[in-house]
Amino acid sequence: MLAVDGLHAGYGALRILRGLDMRIERGEIVAVLGANGVGKTTLNNTLCGLIRPTGGAITWLGEPIAGARPERIVASGLIQVPEGRRIFPNLTVRENLELGSYRRARRNRDRNLERVLIWFPRLGERLRQQAGTLSGGEQQMLATGRGLMGEPQLLILDEPSLGLSPRMVDEMFGLIRRINAEGVTIVLVEQNVVQSLGIAHRAYVLENGVFALSGPAAQLVADPRLKQAYLGL
Amino acid sequence: MLADPVFLLAVAFNGLTVGAIYALVALGLALIYGVLHIINFAHGSLLMLALYAAFFLFTLGGVDPYVAVLALAPGFFVFGYLLQRFVIAPISFGRDTNVLLVTLGLSIIFDNLALYLWTSTTRTINVPYAQTYVDIGVTAVALPRLVALGAALLVGVAFWLLMTRTDLGKAIRAVARERQGARIVGISVEHIFAVSFGLGTAVVALAACLLLPTFYVTPTVGYAFVLIAFTTVVLGGMGSFIGALLGGLLLGVVEAFSGVLLGESLGQIGIFLIFILVLLFRPTGFFGQRVA
Ligand SMILES: Nc1ncnc2c1ncn2[C@@H]1O[C@H](COP(=O)(O)OP(=O)(O)OP(=O)(O)O)[C@@H](O)[C@H]1O
Numbered sequence: 001m002l003a004v005d006g007l008h009a010g011y012g013a014l015r016i017l018r019g020l021d022m023r024i025e026r027g028e029i030v031a032v033l034g035a036n037g038v039g040k041t042t043l044n045n046t047l048c049g050l051i052r053p054t055g056g057a058i059t060w061l062g063e064p065i066a067g068a069r070p071e072r073i074v075a076s077g078l079i080q081v082p083e084g085r086r087i088f089p090n091l092t093v094r095e096n097l098e099l100g101s102y103r104r105a106r107r108n109r110d111r112n113l114e115r116v117l118i119w120f121p122r123l124g125e126r127l128r129q130q131a132g133t134l135s136g137g138e139q140q141m142l143a144t145g146r147g148l149m150g151e152p153q154l155l156i157l158d159e160p161s162l163g164l165s166p167r168m169v170d171e172m173f174g175l176i177r178r179i180n181a182e183g184v185t186i187v188l189v190e191q192n193v194v195q196s197l198g199i200a201h202r203a204y205v206l207e208n209g210v211f212a213l214s215g216p217a218a219q220l221v222a223d224p225r226l227k228q229a230y231l232g233l
Numbered sequence: 234m235l236a237d238p239v240f241l242l243a244v245a246f247n248g249l250t251v252g253a254i255y256a257l258v259a260l261g262l263a264l265i266y267g268v269l270h271i272i273n274f275a276h277g278s279l280l281m282l283a284l285y286a287a288f289f290l291f292t293l294g295g296v297d298p299y300v301a302v303l304a305l306a307p308g309f310f311v312f313g314y315l316l317q318r319f320v321i322a323p324i325s326f327g328r329d330t331n332v333l334l335v336t337l338g339l340s341i342i343f344d345n346l347a348l349y350l351w352t353s354t355t356r357t358i359n360v361p362y363a364q365t366y367v368d369i370g371v372t373a374v375a376l377p378r379l380v381a382l383g384a385a386l387l388v389g390v391a392f393w394l395l396m397t398r399t400d401l402g403k404a405i406r407a408v409a410r411e412r413q414g415a416r417i418v419g420i421s422v423e424h425i426f427a428v429s430f431g432l433g434t435a436v437v438a439l440a441a442c443l444l445l446p447t448f449y450v451t452p453t454v455g456y457a458f459v460l461i462a463f464t465t466v467v468l469g470g471m472g473s474f475i476g477a478l479l480g481g482l483l484l485g486v487v488e489a490f491s492g493v494l495l496g497e498s499l500g501q502i503g504i505f506l507i508f509i510l511v512l513l514f515r516p517t518g519f520f521g522q523r524v525a
């Protein structure tokens with residue numbers, strides 16, 4: 001459903017992505033792995049229209065979307081839960097979730113809100129609370145719930161386990177699996193390699209601006225090159 | 234005289250009716266500041282343009298300002314929207330300091346255009362109801378001032394409903410604090426910037442229509458109001474909408490009382506005294522949030 005061909009992107013003279021090729025099929029969980037600062041978030045933001053690619057093509061549901069406006073990309077069902085959560089701290093939890101359907105699935109807002117609260121019951125107890133007062137884990141849930149409110153066809157999760165306690169991380173990965181089981185295709189950007197490969201079908205490993213490794217998760221777990229990429233051995 | 238509670242109430246109420254206009258002008262300024270994070274230096278000039286628009290609608294078209302507001306508020310919304318989206322934003326290249334300079338430039342252009350087209354003559358309109366006084370118990374108030382106060386309160390309520398009950402209002406608040414997050418849910422930040430600028434301009438047009446029956450127009454009429462509006466916004470807390478409204482009303486009362494104590498012409502001294510005191514002792518204002 002998503003095809004990336006020869007994608008280039010960066011910041012001014014700083015070229016971060018240098019020719020990425022990627023395929024995502026409907027129903028998959030695909031992990032994108034890579035060390036700090038290698039360009040994972042840059043890739044997400046380019047897919048979502050926040051950064052203009054300098055070259056290459058992105059084809060989403062058969063349409064070219066490289067360089068399209070972010071609101072158009074959201075409207076078509078490609079939605080991300082960003083790094084750092086980016087929730088609206090001055091709005092209530094409920095308002096945050098409501099804005100998740102600002103551009104898409106507005107009509108199903110009530111139904112989707114119920115669904116999200118079943119996935120994240122802790123948010124249900126805090127609907128009227130200012131989102132900025134939530135704990136880190138709760139904020140991550142809120143950001144994820146907000147993403148789901150738009151009925152994504154593809155949900156990109158950028159480091160959902162960052163800053164969570166080990167127990168919360170387990171909970172998060174369990175939830176990602178459940179969300180996927182309900183038909184949402186997922187791109188999981190993570191540094192938590194072992195756990196990500198545990199739930200992903202396939203994975204890409206980003207290194208020096210290109211995907212150095214890719215393949216089924218089960219194969220990559222055992223691949224010595226992955227260890228090398230991560231530990232620099 | 235100063236110990237007479239009826240007299241004090243009368244002064245306070247008169248102050249509120251003047252403060253209503255300050256509140257509206259400040260609300261527009263606070264909205265634009267709160268969302269775009271810039272001081273709109275063209276705010277006073279926009280008020281001046283709206284006053285001239287209402288003035289000419291009355292003198293040339295015979296349209297009462299209270300009727301004209303139905304056209305001027307939406308008209309100025311569109312004007313403000315286009316101004317931000319197609320003039321201010323493109324010229325500024327997304328830099329806040331540039332935005333500041335562009336609004337300053339616009340205000341110079343507007344002011345001089347007004348001076349050139351309409352000269353520095355002080356203009357007033359004559360409406361019969363300006364001399365109509367309504368007895369409110371403690372004092373009699375000129376009808377237009379009562380209308381202004383009522384309208385300001387109504388706008389306050391409408392504004393609150395817009396901000397808390399509609400997606401547009403929530404999006405405006407979202408953009409004010411978390412632009413990237415807003416983009417991620419598919420909010421067009423450029424659109425929301427322009428809508429906020431448009432709303433701020435529309436409120437100014439409303440203030441102009443409420444003001445004209447008891448006031449005058451000159452090309453520089455906006456300055457006094459913008460200075461007070463700026464004080465109001467600082468007093469209420471930069472970007473706080475409720476703070477701007479309450480601050481405006483309060484400043485009207487302060488001005489009324491210092492007018493009684495120091496003489497009419499010195500009434501505004503009280504306002505600037507407060508401005509300085511707030512900056513000294515509570516620089517974030519009474520409703521503002523400390524910036525992390
Ligand atoms: N707005 C920006 N302007 C300039 N350089 C940037 C910007 N954002 C990121 N970079 C640089 O681009 C590179 C890739 O950043 P990116 O955030 O995509 O990495 P990442 O893989 O997501 O890292 P992490 O795992 O730490 O989140 C980094 O070297 C970073 O310093």
Ligand SMILES: [Mg+2]
Pocket residue numbers: 040041042083158159
């Ligand atoms: Mg990142």
